[in-house]
Amino acid sequence: MDLIERTVPVVALRGSVVFPKVEAILTFGRPKSKTAVNASFNGDRLLAIFTQKDARVADPYQEDMYQVGTLATIQQLMPTENEYHVLVRGVSRIKLSEILSQEPFLVCKVSEVSEVAGNTEAEEALSKHLTQLFEKAVRLGKPVDVQTVMRLLSAKIEPSELADQIAYLLDIKASQKQELLQETSLEVRLKRVTDVLTHEVGVLELEKTISTKTQKRFEEQMRKAMLRERQKTIAQELKGLGEEEPDDEVAELRKKIKLAKMPKEVNEKAEKELERLFQMPPHNPENAYIRNYLDWLVEMPWSKTSTSAISIKSAAKILDQDHYALKKVKERILEYLAVMELKSKSKSKSKMEDGEEGVVSGKGNDHPTILCFVGPPGVGKTSIGRSIARALGRKFVRVSLGGVRDEAEVRGHRRTYVGALPGRIIQGVRNAGTNNPVFMLDEIDKLGNDFRGDPSSALLEALDPEQNREFSDHYLEVPFNLSGVMFICTGNVLDTIPPALRDRMEIIHFPGYTEEDKYHIAHEYLWPKQLEINGLKGDMEMNHAAMSEIISRYTREAGVRSLERNLATVCRKLARQIAEGVKVSKKIAKEDIQKFLGPAQFTSLLADTEDDIGIATGMAVTSAGGEIIFIETALMPGKGRLTLTGQLGDVMKESARAAFSYARSHWRELGLREDFARGIDVHIHVPEGAVPKDGPSAGVAMGTSLVSALTGTKTKKDVGMTGEITLRGRVLEVGGVREKVIAAHRAGIKTVVLPEANKKDMEEVPEKVKEDIRFVFTSHLDQVLEIAFCNPLKRPKISVPQATAFA
Helix, strand or coil: CEEEEEEEEEEEECCCCCCCCCEEEEEECCHHHHHHHHHHHHCCCEEEEEEECCCCCCCCCHHHECCEEEEEEEEEEEECCCCEEEEEEEEEEEEEEEEEECCCCCEEEEEEECCECCCHHHHHHHHHHHHHHHHHHHHCCCCCCHHHHHHHHCCCCCHHHHHHHHHHHCCCCHHHHHHHHHCCEHHHHHHHHHHHHHHHHHHHHHHHHHHHHHHHHHHHHHHHHHHHHHHHHHHHHHHHCCCCCCCCHHHHHHHHHHHHCCCHHHHHHHHHHHHHHHHCCCCCCHHHHHHHHHHHHHHCCCCCCCCCCCCHHHHHHHHHHHCCCCHHHHHHHHHHHHHHHHHHHHHHHHHHHCCCCCCCCCCCCCCCCEEEEECCCCCCHHHHHHHHHHHHCCCEEEEECCCCCCCHHHHCCCCCCCCCCCCHHHHHHHHHCCCCCEEEEECHHHCCCECCECHHHHHHHHCCCCCHHHEECCCCCCEECCCCCEEEEEECCCCCCCHHHHCCEEEEECCCCCHHHHHHHHHHHHHHHHHHHCCCCCCCEECHHHHHHHHHHCCCCCCCHHHHHHHHHHHHHHHHHHHCCCCCCCEECHHHHHHHHCCCCCCCCCCCCCCEECEEEEEEEECCEEEEEEEEEEEEECCCCEEEECCECHHHHHHHHHHHHHHHHCCCCCCCCCCCCCCEEEEEECCCCCCCECCCCCHHHHHHHHHHHHHCCEECCCEEECCEECCCCEEECCCCHHHHHHHHHHCCCCEEEEEHHHHHHHHHCCHHHHHHCEEEEECEHHHHHHHHECCCCCCCCCCCCCCCEEC
């Protein structure tokens, strides 16, 4: 029930609530608030205090304040330069009825709010419980001034005052305190205050527990530090008397250092770092760095060597088991292993003659050279490295260098950096666990360089047999002997490998596979492998015609990766049909291939379908193997200009200009008019313009295409050619003959024209290709034209053909 109404000055509080019977010190800085306080202090000292709903409102009105507040009396006023500090004491709860004035300060009509009567016994019980709870909170460290504690813990305080006093001291938001102020039922208010205080007591108990544990842990650490220092002192005294140090972590590391059998200078470095660790306080940040460094040192295989009995016959058998074809490559690898075996036996013999004990059979540290396998993707470069390791009985480590641009990836980081680690070479040797693994540096042609250094230069030391006996890693800071490691590098092209690095390696070229090679590989290796991977029984067969269909019509590559993916697709289709309960034939025929793989991706022959004027078939080598390319020439009215398109490189453009100059200078022999070039423009184009092309080997094909267009003579569709051309028409030697010839065979070319100087390269051409293709060796462009043209050239002068595109 509402009681007496009063007209009093009003102030709005931000972020705080004043309760009845509670003394509080308030600070006012807003002009209206200071004026209201001053007016009240000079009058009856009564002041209505209401809490703002939003503290950001600078000039609050009735709707910006809670409607229930506290009527208070001003006990003391202390003005300062910009603020008033006021000590107030709450009198009673009031309700805002009406605002009578806004200027110069708020004046309102308020009415007192009485409490709702409740159960006296319940209120008394709640009061006692609340008093005990408050006492517990104070004991746990709740910040309360002594006078307030004494007053609240006395037995004379009323339950209403107890509830309001404790509500004011609770560590809760202003909005929650306002809810307690607005609660008129004493019993309910006591319950709510008890609930909040119970939560606070729980938090205080948890804080005290944490504090106690922290203090205990700190005391334990201090005790351990003190005992550790005493232990060090005792250990030093014992060491001076010749006694062993106590069995602890340092002793364990010292034991590992002895077992690692490090070289003398490395052992001295490890002992020095161990002594630093022993003297260092346990909480020193460098403690972990030194410990990590010592772990790397003791885990390196300084003296652990794989004893590998080198057997040439066994190695040859393993290479043949794992890889089909690659005869030249296997021969070179066996030669390499034979040299290793002889050097090992020679070293063993010299030891025995000197009366030394030594283990023979494959522990020689001197490798003849570093091997580098170069060839198109999917021809078995990486897998043959695994076979070499198996043949030698050594561990195999593979590190991919593709995209590596930081020198620290190879030589490691300095120990001063956070998170520093050794380089990939040292990491690989440690992972192998021996100091003579077969170490494959994959994709060495894809190394990059930037402001962080040049990784290829960092590899120079590791790949030089004369220097890698003392390979220095920035992290280890001690030399490691890599002379026992058999390094094998792989790459797709040689152009991007720096000359200094290339000079340290022996290049072994991996050619592409013929269709016959691919059939044997698919039949003997890939098909059984995919059957096992896809959970199919091994008695499921694919006949020769079906396998050949996939090879010729669904793949066009030097390696066998795409072929393996297509075989995997067939296996997955079969697996799904079997899982769905469909009856599947155990023999896959050619007719089934389109059902599994869809329409054919390539025609069986890539060569042109008919003889034509102004077109010639050239042969090229890319990182993916050999390919055939078409050179097209078109004539049009003009002023003798030569246009070249197809994203050609500088060398290829020069070849085209040389062919054009040859035609102009040999106009009589070609049956052309002397001034034939004055009235025409020549456009030479190489299709697939999105693919960059370069090199001199297309010169002969460009000359043939140009002469065909100028003379109006058709070229044979099944003749492919390669060779560099000079201004005098001479045909010079080119490289990549095997890859080019295999690509021509794959495309259905029947005659291949090669430079005379490339006769020696025919040894590398597979016998199957030699049987299917006619090879003609030439030394001059005139000989090429006789073979490539459908009809011989008419030597007398002929009229220049009309300006028409012959492409």
